[in-house]
Amino acid sequence: MSKINLTKIDWTSISILSLLIVLGLGNIYSSSQAYLLESLLNYNTFTKQLVFVILSIVIFLFIQFLPFSFFIRYSSLLYIFSIISLICLFVFGNEVNGALAWYQFNGFSLQPSEFAKPITALALAKYLSDINSNLKTIQTQFYSFLIVLIPIILIGIQPDPGTIIVFLSFILVFYKVGLPSLYMNLFVGFILLFFTTIIFTPKYVLAFLILLVLIFIFFKKNMIKKTLIYGTVFSLFVLSVDFIFNNVFEQRHRDRFNVVIGLEQDNRGVGYNSNQSRIAFASGGILGEGFLKGSQTRGKFVPEQHTDYIFSTVGEEWGFLGATFIIFLYTYLMLRISKRADLQRNLFSKIYSYSTVTIIFTHYFINIGMVIGLVPTIGIPLPFLSYGGSNLMAFILLFAIYIKLDSQRTSKW
C-alpha cells in the first residue's frame, strides 16, 4: 500500500468527473422512467447503474492505494490477461446485438473490450517509455503497432466497429510521442479520401488527385518523387475503398454512411435513430423541457436513449444551455488532463495520460457527433454519462490510474 498525498491529487478533474456521473445518473433515470406499469422493469436500469457507480468508486479508491510501481511492473501481464480474455470470448462469450463481446454470469455481464482500452494504454506507456524504444525506428513502430493491432483484430472479429476506431485513435498518441509525420499524413489522407470517395464517387476523387499531383510536379520540382509515391498510394486507396464499400460492406453499413453524409434520407429505417434524436434536440430549445418532462424522452421515441443516445435526453430536457454545459465540462476535463500530461516529467505517466485524453476524446467525438447527426451511427458510449456497467467501470479505471499517476508527478522512483 502506498501513501496518498492528498494535496497532489487533481481534485478539479475528480469534481468534474463526479458531476458528469451525477448528471449521467439523472438523465438515465429520466430516459428510463416508468409511467406505464409494464415498463416498471426499467427501474432496474437506474438502480443497476447506481450499483455500477458504487462499484466504480470502490475501483477508484483501490487504484489510489496501489503503489505507483504496480502499474509499470504489471502492465505487460495485464495486457496479456486482457488479450486472453478477448480470445476466450470466442469460446465462452455471448452474442448481444450481433457482436460476440460479452461474458455473462448470473445476470451480470462484462465486456472485456472496454477494459482492454485502459490496459492497452498501460502497455503502450510501458513499451514506449522504455529507454530502448524510439518511434523513429521501424522496430519500435512495428511493436507498438502490434500492441494496438492485436486487440483491433480480436475486436474486429466480434465485430465492434466503435471500439476499433477507439484503438485506431492511438495513432494520435504515437504521433505525439514521435511517430514520423509520414504515418499521420497517410492516416489523415486515408480518412479524408474514404469519405470523399463515398460522397463524390471514385471517378471525381481520382481526377482531383491527378490534378493535385500535376500541380505539385509543376510547382515543386524537387518533390516529384515524393509526390508520385503519395499520389500512387492514395489512388490505390481510393480504388480499394470503392471496392470495399461496394463489395465488402453490407448494405446496413452503407446505409448508415449514406444517411449521415446526406446522400439518403430514411427517417423510418436506418435514419430513424438520428431523426428521433434530432427531434428531441429541437423540442428542447434553449432551456429544455425540464427534468423528467421531455416528451420525446418520456415517449421513448429515441431508441437506446439511456445508453448511446443519452446526450439527446440532455438536449431535450436541459436544452441548448444544458447540452453546451456538458460539452464545456468534457472540453475542460480533456484540456486539463492534456495540459497536465505535458507537464508530466515521467514518460510512462505522460504517455498514459495522453492515451487517457485520446480515448475520452474519441468517445466524446464519435458519440456526440453521432447523436447530433454529424457522424455515422456507430455504437459507442458517452464516457461517464451513458448507461452500462463495463464501460463505466473501464472509464473509471482509466481515469483512476491517470489520477494516481498524476498525483505522483514529481516523485522520483
Place this chain on the structure above:
Amino acid sequence: MKNKLLPFLIILSSFIFILRLFWVQLIDINDVKLSNKNSVEKVYNFPERGYVFDRNDRLIVGNELFYDLMIIPAELKPIDTLEFCKILKIAKTTLIDKINKAKKYSRVKPSVFLSQISKTDYAIIQEKLWKYKGFSVRKKSNRNYLLNSASNILGYISEVNDYEVKDNSYYESGELIGRQGIEKSYEKKLRGLKGVSYFEKDNFNRTTGSYKEGVYDTLLKPAKNINLTIDSNLQIYGDSLMVNKFGSIVAIEPESGEILSLINAPSFDPNLLIGRERSTNYLKLKNDTIGKPLFDRGLQGMYPPGSTFKLINGLIALQEDVITPSTKILCNAGHFYSNKRFMKCHCKPGTYNDLNKAIYNSCNTYFATIYKKTIEKYSSSKQGVDNWKNHVNSFGLGNYLGYDHPLGQPGLIPDSKYYDKWYPNNRWRAATTISNGIGQGEILTTPIQLGNIAASIANRGWFITPHFVKKISNDSIKFKYREKKYSSIDSIHFEKIVQGMYDVIEKGTAQNSKIRGIEIVGKTGTAENFIKIDDVRKQLTDHSIFIGFAPKENPKIAIAVFIENGYWGTRWAAPIASLMMEKYLNKKVERKYLEKYIFNGNLMNEYLKPYTKSNFSINE
C-alpha cells in the same frame, strides 16, 4: 504542431458541436412540429355547427350525425365473431378482409372499419361495443337541409382545400368550411371555435396522459345559431312560381331591409351539395350551361332595368326642379330627341302626358325628355351626367349594395368619364345618352338592386341595406343593417311617383295584377337585350320586369321580379309579383286562375332558341 494537435482537435470539435447544437436546437426547429406529431397528440373538440332558422323560427338547416366504426388492430382481442358479424350485418369473410386492410394501414392507428352507420344500427352496436376491444365509434356530423329551397342563399359546406389550410391557421385538412352563401359569410359564427386537448403518446402510440397537465389545452366555443330574414313559405312559393322560367324574385321588408325571399330560377336542392355525392352533383350543376343554377341571378345578374328605371329619372327630374308633376309633354308615338333621331313610344300620336299618366302608360317620350332636361340643366353635359349619376348612386345602384352574402355585382351607372372614353373630345351630349332616360343603354342593375329601389320608394326616400340575417343567437346584427340610408331625393317627391305607380295597377300597364283588398303599387319594365352568337349580335326576346310594393301606405313588402326573356313586364313579372304579395300579406292566394297561369307558364323554348335555331323570331 505535434504538441498542440490534441488540444486543437478537442477545441475544434467542441466548437463545431456547439454550433451544430445551436442550429439543431434554436434555428432549424421545424422538426419540433414533427415532435408534436410523434409524442404529442392534438385532439380537437369541434362544436356542433350552428343551426339556421327562418324569420319565423322554422328550422331550415340542421346537422345530421353519422357514425364511423373505427378499428385499432393492435388492441384487438379474440371476439365472438358470429355475434359481431350479426350485429354489423356483414359476412365473416368481410370482417377478416377489413381487419387485414386495417392492419396494412397501421397496427396502432385507428382506421375506418365501417363508415356512415345509421342511427338505428349505431344504437345496437353501441350497446355491445364494450365487448369488442379495439373497436370504437367516431361521430361525424354533416349539414342537413330541411328545406328544398334557398340553396342560393344558404350556400354549402365542404372540406377545406390546401390553400385555405395554408392561408388560415385555424383550419386543418379534412375540416369543413362554409363555401357559399350564409355558410360562408357567417362562417365564424356558425362554426364556433374548436377546442384543443393535447395528449402525450409513447412510441407505441398509446396515450399516456394529458400533455403538461393540459396547460396548452383550450376549451371549445359553441357555435351560434342564426335566424335568417327569409320567410320560408314565401321562398318556397316563389320557387313554385318560377318553375320553367329563368330569373329572380327579390322580396324585401322595406322598413327593416330584411330580405324576405330571394328566389333564383332555376334552383336546386341544397342537399345535393352534402355527403359523398357532393362533387358529382356539383359538376352536374356546373355543367348546366343553359340554366346555370349556380349563377345567382338575383345577386349576380346584371341586366338593363328597362322602364322600371323611369321612376328614378322622374324622381331626379322633380328634385332637380326641371319639371313639376303637372308639366305636360307631347308624345307623337315617339319623338325626335335630336335632329334625325327618333325614339318610338306606344302612346297614340298627339298624347299629352303629365307625370302621373307618363308613369302608368310608361311613356318613353316623357322620360327621355325629362332626362334630357335634367342633364341639360347644367352648363356641360359632363356636369349634368355626373349630377344625375350621384342621384342614381344614392339608391344603391352602380355599386355593391353591401349585403351579407358573398356573391354580387355592382351593376353599371355610367358617368361622364365613361362617355369620354367612348366619345372622346367632347363628342357626346345629353342626346347621346338618351337611352338612360328609359332604363336602356349603358345602365345595368341586379335584381336585388331593383328590389332595393322598390324598398326605397316604399319608404319614400330611404332604405336599409338589404340583408339575410335577422338574429345571431343573442347578438344583434351589425349596425350597418339597422342604419337608414337616405337617397338624395326629398321625400315629398315620392308621393307623386307612388301615385303613378298605384295607377299602373289601377288603369295602367299592369291591371292584371290587382289584388282585392290590398292597394298595390308598381311599375312594369320590358328590357331589350342582346346576345353574341358566333360574334354576331343578336337580339333576344325582351326581359319581363316588375318592381313594386304593397300596401301603398305602410308597405310591408317591396318586390322586384325579373323574368329573363319573358317579353312584356305585364306578361310574367307583374302577376308573379302580385301573387308573392298576396301570399305574404294574406298568407293564402285566392286568385287561383292567375296562379294556374303562372304555374303553367313555360319559357324553356325561349331559352333554347339561341342554341337550337339559327334564325329565330323574338318577342312573340
